[in-house]
Amino acid sequence: MGKKIVILGCLDTKGNEYAFIRDFIKKEGFQTLVVDVGIINPPVFDPDITRYEVAFAVGEDLKKLLDEGSSREKLTSIMAEGAKKILTGLVKKEEVHGIISCGGTQGTTLSTNVMRSLPVGFPKVMVSTIASGNTANFVGLKDIMMLNSVADILGLNRITRKILREAAGAICGMVKIGTETIDSTKQxxxxxxxxxxxxxxxxxxxxxxxxxxxxxxxxxxxxxxxxxxxxxxxxxxxxxxxxxxxxxxxxxxxxxxxxxxxxxxxxxxxxxxxxxxxxxxxxxxxxxxxxxxxxxxxxxxxxxxxxxxxxxxxxxxxxxxxxxxxxxxxxxxxxxxxxxxxxxxxxxxxxxxxxxxxxxxxxxxxxxxxxxxxxxxxxxxxxxxxxxxxxxxxxxxxxxxxxxxxx
Amino acid sequence: MGKKIVILGCLDTKGNEYAFIRDFIKKEGFQTLVVDVGIINPPVFDPDITRYEVAFAVGEDLKKLLDEGSSREKLTSIMAEGAKKILTGLVKKEEVHGIISCGGTQGTTLSTNVMRSLPVGFPKVMVSTIASGNTANFVGLKDIMMLNSVADILGLNRITRKILREAAGAICGMVKIGTETIDSTKQxxxxxxxxxxxxxxxxxxxxxxxxxxxxxxxxxxxxxxxxxxxxxxxxxxxxxxxxxxxxxxxxxxxxxxxxxxxxxxxxxxxxxxxxxxxxxxxxxxxxxxxxxxxxxxxxxxxxxxxxxxxxxxxxxxxxxxxxxxxxxxxxxxxxxxxxxxxxxxxxxxxxxxxxxxxxxxxxxxxxxxxxxxxxxxxxxxxxxxxxxxxxxxxxxxxxxxxxxxxx
The missing domain is CATH 3.40.50.12030 (Uncharacterised protein family UPF0261, NC domain)
Known part of the structure; x- marks a missing residue:
């Protein structure tokens, strides 16, 4: 079994971009686990973990919340908490070995919130439209690798293809090289x-x-x-x-x-x-x-x-x-x-x-x-x-x- | 001939860290080109391009400048310009395929200055103590991948080893996956x-x-x-x-x-x-x-x-x-x-x-x-x-x- 890389993001607004990333990662010989946290339109392709399963992980019924017209802020927060719950569990069991995401302000806020809950040394790549600016609230105290998308992440074009390809390469390389076993006998x-x-x-x-x-x-x-x-x-x-x-x-x-x-x-x-x-x-x-x-x-x-x-x-x-x-x-x-x-x-x-x-x-x-x-x-x-x-x-x-x- | 990755940095203050990165990159099957831009102490190991050669690329005599007691600000600026001159040339000739560096405030300022002169799509990884903060002046409009070092980059320990290993993996993965040939017939x-x-x-x-x-x-x-x-x-x-x-x-x-x-x-x-x-x-x-x-x-x-x-x-x-x-x-x-x-x-x-x-x-x-x-x-x-x-x-x-x- 190859190592598995989590692809976390909104499969409605950025579905094509995630499919592009996923295909590269698979071509490099890794498995993928796609987690959808989109809340606007239906996903562009079927994820491995649906948005409903993400909400359910923290006891919420997404369909009901959407029907009630819950605020975007509330739904986003539920998605973040659900994804954290699921992923911290999988990381602990060593069933996943890295995570990648891409987004604008909303996507960066949500995905880095999830990434910050994962341990230092677990590979994390975030392609972001706001990586060239104040990243303190996104990176926090963690080893989140931020890649400035240069252009907006809205469609595949000659610029975004370059950027997403770099990001896919980076997460594959990080996962391939793996983490060392720490000799912690010293104080x-x-x-x-x-x-x-x-x-x-x-x-x-x-x-x-x-x-x-x-x-x-x-x-x-x-x-x-x-x-x-x-x-x-x-x-x-x-x-x-x-x-x-x-x-x-x-x-x-x-x-x-x-x-x-x-x-x-x-x-x-x-x-x-x-x-x-x-x-x-x-x-x-x-x-x-x-x-x-x-x-x-x-x-x-x-x-x-x-x-x-x-x-x-x-x-x-x-x-x-x-x-x-x-x-x-x-x-x-x-x-x-x-x-x-x-x-x-x-x-x-x-x-x-x-x-x-x-x-x-x-x-x-x-x-x-x-x-x-x-x-x-x-x-x-x-x-x-x-x-x-x-x-x-x-x-x-x-x-x-x-x-x-x-x- | 394998692809070649540039390791740019101060081999005096961060020599051990760069040796660690270099060894990983070589183990992954890539060549390295180590460029020393240190100006304080002698390099910890021999670079491929010395600090004197870097200064000479922009017509400066580093030994003379050091003897004259030139300011750190002036010397750093010469190092940046020299490295830009050398590396933009090598990138154009496709003799190098990616760049990695690590540093604190001074090192990040110098290395990202050089990286910003290289084209979008050329893989760039910067491990930095100041990546969780305002990166606008460092990343600028380019695709520089910033990795927060979490701990200071002063010596190899159980935290910095994790971080530098991630960074080495990332640059190798980015270089391996390469850039696509752009079909630019469309407007x-x-x-x-x-x-x-x-x-x-x-x-x-x-x-x-x-x-x-x-x-x-x-x-x-x-x-x-x-x-x-x-x-x-x-x-x-x-x-x-x-x-x-x-x-x-x-x-x-x-x-x-x-x-x-x-x-x-x-x-x-x-x-x-x-x-x-x-x-x-x-x-x-x-x-x-x-x-x-x-x-x-x-x-x-x-x-x-x-x-x-x-x-x-x-x-x-x-x-x-x-x-x-x-x-x-x-x-x-x-x-x-x-x-x-x-x-x-x-x-x-x-x-x-x-x-x-x-x-x-x-x-x-x-x-x-x-x-x-x-x-x-x-x-x-x-x-x-x-x-x-x-x-x-x-x-x-x-x-x-x-x-x-x-x-």
């Missing part, structure tokens, strides 16, 4: 990082790996912190090296790397040992440069690259952040220690660099001391965050916390 | 469309295809109009059925479907026949609902789906748009005719629907009459945009314009 440490703290993060990684741990680095740009916390919730992480807590700062200041309210609370809730530093917090990031709000135009700034500009946060913002961070971690059940690289919280704020601001750094520490739970140690170093002399004791401390915690 | 008509004009667009498509044309629909959400105009510039389009000019309206009103200043000027510049309608212009789109600016909160609105809300534009905005559109097309060299579906410019603005506003529609037409070049006909129909009775004469007129134009 896994999550490290948060951004570009301007990379030397420090790399040193920590080296120390932790030499001590026998596996590490995974999360790019603390909003999604990175959230992804890390998803893995913590799944029980995959044994310790957190939270070098870069810039995402909480940018949540307060309105930068594009903003986290949500969960950031810095999840490890604590699950009792995972963590060491924390204020990496990157001098910066609030905007992209492009022109999007800096008028009231912040006078701030000092550094250009990270042509697309990203960092402006310097002020002392009041450092103080607000310390309060907020203290509030978020004070309920933690696991061990926590704080590490402060007083000579610079990122590469552009070390002594002599444009964002160096000792007064703000000191205000941050002072506020932490005031609001942080009294049993949480704060270690101060007269070094910058990328200095091995700072990172090494922080990494070694985490190793100790994990070992003690385990016993 | 190609571009149609602009959004969800709320789809019945009209589908009818037009049917009429045009029955008349022997091939059609390609562009989703007029900002990128769609721009993509269409790229194809016009490449000489691929023989006529424009510009049903939906919402993008120009949203450029004026600040909606997310905004076009740039070129929209509605390119077909005219190239003398391509066009028929134009005000499809979608009652709406300004925001996503999510909460992002509607305070001064527009009192407007009537309709929710397109959970992620997109349309607010109703007012009469003054209809008037401004008519002036702007007239200005944009008045310089056109090819034939143009305007079609007005007076009973509704989109499905939510027909008689009885929340956005129906005859006064604004009339103001739009009146303003057009005043500012449009006098030889451009304006055809008025007491029908809505999705009515076949409106779309049919518009489509037939375009066919006539193309035929007359050809002679």
């Amino acid at each position: 896994l440490i999550a490290i948060t990082n951004v570009g301007i703290t990379t030397p420090g993060a790399m040193k920590a990684k080296e120390i932790l790996e030499n001590a026998g741990f596996e590490t995974v680095v999360f790019h603390a740009v909003g999604t990175g912190g959230r992804a890390m916390e998803e893995f913590i919730k799944e029980g995959q992480i044994d310790g957190v090296f939270d070098l870069v807590t810039i995402e909480v700062m940018q949540q307060l200041t309105g930068g594009i790397l903003a986290s949500d309210d969960d950031r810095m609370t999840v490890a604590g809730k699950f009792g995972i040992p963590q060491v924390i530093a204020p990496g990157g917090i001098p910066c609030t990031t905007f992209s492009p440069h022109e999007s800096i709000p008028p009231h912040l135009k006078d701030r000092k700034y550094t250009r990270h690259n042509p697309m990203f500009t960092n402006i310097l946060n002020n002392k009041d913002e450092f103080i607000s952040l310390a309060k907020e961070q203290a509030k978020r971690v004070n309920e933690s059940k696991g061990p926590i220690e704080w590490f402060i690289p007083m000579n610079g919280f990122c590469s552009n704020s070390t002594i002599g660099e444009p964002f160096y601001d000792l007064e703000s750094n000191e205000a941050y520490v002072e506020t932490l001391r005031k609001y942080l739970r009294k049993d949480i140690p704060i270690h101060i170093y007269k070094l910058d965050i990328n200095n091995p002399g700072f990172v090494q004791p922080m990494a070694e401390r985490l190793i100790k916390l994990i070992k003690d915690h385990k016993q | 190609l008509i571009a149609i602009t469309n959004v969800g709320i004009t789809t019945p009209g667009a589908m009818k037009a498509k049917e009429i045009l295809e029955n008349a022997g044309f091939e059609t390609v629909v562009f989703h007029a959400v900002g990128t769609g109009g721009r993509a269409m105009e790229e194809f016009i510039k490449e000489g691929q389009i023989d006529g424009v059925f510009d049903l939906v000019t919402i993008e120009v309206m949203q450029q004026l009103t600040g909606g997310i479907l905004a076009s740039d200043d070129d929209r509605m000027t390119v077909a005219g510049k190239f003398g391509i026949p066009q028929v134009i309608a005000p499809g979608g212009i009652p709406c300004t789109t925001f996503s999510p609902h909460e992002s509607i600016p305070p001064h527009l909160k009192d407007r009537k609105y309709t929710r397109h789906n959970p992620m997109f809300t349309n607010i109703l534009n007012n009469k003054d905005e209809f008037i401004s748009l008519a002036k702007e559109q007239a200005k944009r097309v008045n310089e056109s060299k090819g034939p143009i005719e305007w079609f007005i579906p007076m009973n509704g410019f989109c499905s939510n603005s027909t008689i009885g629907e929340p956005f129906y506003d005859l006064e604004s529609n009339e103001a739009y037409v009146e303003t057009l009459r005043k500012y449009l070049r006098k030889d451009i006909p304006i055809h008025i129909y007491k029908l809505d945009i999705n009515n076949p009775g409106f779309v049919q004469p518009m489509a037939e007129r375009l066919i006539k314009l193309i035929k007359d134009h050809k002679q």
Whole structure:
């Protein structure tokens, strides 16, 4: 039996496109499982799982709902939930090995909603008219491969045929290469990082790996912190090296790397040992440069690259952040220690660099001391965050916390 | 000789990751061409094309530039231009058949810059830490397949191995399936469309295809109009059925479907026949609902789906748009005719629907009459945009314009 690829979509409005994809996948030697979630016209060809079966999976009677004139929004939501129910089951039983879909705004919303319920490592390809734009709500924290359709997906023509063919090839290749069996005997440490703290993060990684741990680095740009916390919730992480807590700062200041309210609370809730530093917090990031709000135009700034500009946060913002961070971690059940690289919280704020601001750094520490739970140690170093002399004791401390915690 | 896949990236900071990708691709039976664009440390392994050769392709001496302490921004730009020069040449000669890269903000900026210079249909896979966010500046108008890396791409661990393996599988599958030879004897008509004009667009498509044309629909959400105009510039389009000019309206009103200043000027510049309608212009789109600016909160609105809300534009905005559109097309060299579906410019603005506003529609037409070049006909129909009775004469007129134009 060959591997089986799920084709998920509206067989009414995009039936011909799905037939085209299906034929390619079959020609490549894979089986297909076509799931229809269309709610407007009859399907162009017979699916393997009908829209009625999809609705029925979550206890709904689609025919009745259609007769009652239910709203498109309601029906779409039922289709998404039904497809999730069916597919998460099939994925668990390893009866399907990849998923592909294509759509405009409605189709992308529905299909990626379903894809986000499937595990990382399960191949997912989404051809979308809105893949060249803000995909955060569609991709979320998952490995959904988004292919910009360039032209609208309405009929087969010389452009859409090229695009759909690429997508079919991609899902076949991903399914063919398969997933590896993970050797998970090592304990896994999550490290948060951004570009301007990379030397420090790399040193920590080296120390932790030499001590026998596996590490995974999360790019603390909003999604990175959230992804890390998803893995913590799944029980995959044994310790957190939270070098870069810039995402909480940018949540307060309105930068594009903003986290949500969960950031810095999840490890604590699950009792995972963590060491924390204020990496990157001098910066609030905007992209492009022109999007800096008028009231912040006078701030000092550094250009990270042509697309990203960092402006310097002020002392009041450092103080607000310390309060907020203290509030978020004070309920933690696991061990926590704080590490402060007083000579610079990122590469552009070390002594002599444009964002160096000792007064703000000191205000941050002072506020932490005031609001942080009294049993949480704060270690101060007269070094910058990328200095091995700072990172090494922080990494070694985490190793100790994990070992003690385990016993 | 097997097909050859380009591996483009910084072999200093991501050398191990690229070696991992390369080994998979080779195991799948493809050749690889590794192009190093790193500028910080020595490459982890020897590339096929060195960073010095990349710089030299655009006449630059990288060693000298590094010795002089040139800025990272300058060096990155040289690397991008050099790689473009080399790769566009190899693609033209069909010596390479796909490209893959991985990176954070810097790497994604550089590699997608190069990928955007390669033609639609040439397989492109970009593993990126910032693929779950605004990708418009990276993907642009091209078919770049973006894979969210979930974790940062800094070292091989149980998460990054899964992701990179998926990406390697995808590029192999895309290259294996190859591109089709396009039968381009038919003339190609571009149609602009959004969800709320789809019945009209589908009818037009049917009429045009029955008349022997091939059609390609562009989703007029900002990128769609721009993509269409790229194809016009490449000489691929023989006529424009510009049903939906919402993008120009949203450029004026600040909606997310905004076009740039070129929209509605390119077909005219190239003398391509066009028929134009005000499809979608009652709406300004925001996503999510909460992002509607305070001064527009009192407007009537309709929710397109959970992620997109349309607010109703007012009469003054209809008037401004008519002036702007007239200005944009008045310089056109090819034939143009305007079609007005007076009973509704989109499905939510027909008689009885929340956005129906005859006064604004009339103001739009009146303003057009005043500012449009006098030889451009304006055809008025007491029908809505999705009515076949409106779309049919518009489509037939375009066919006539193309035929007359050809002679």
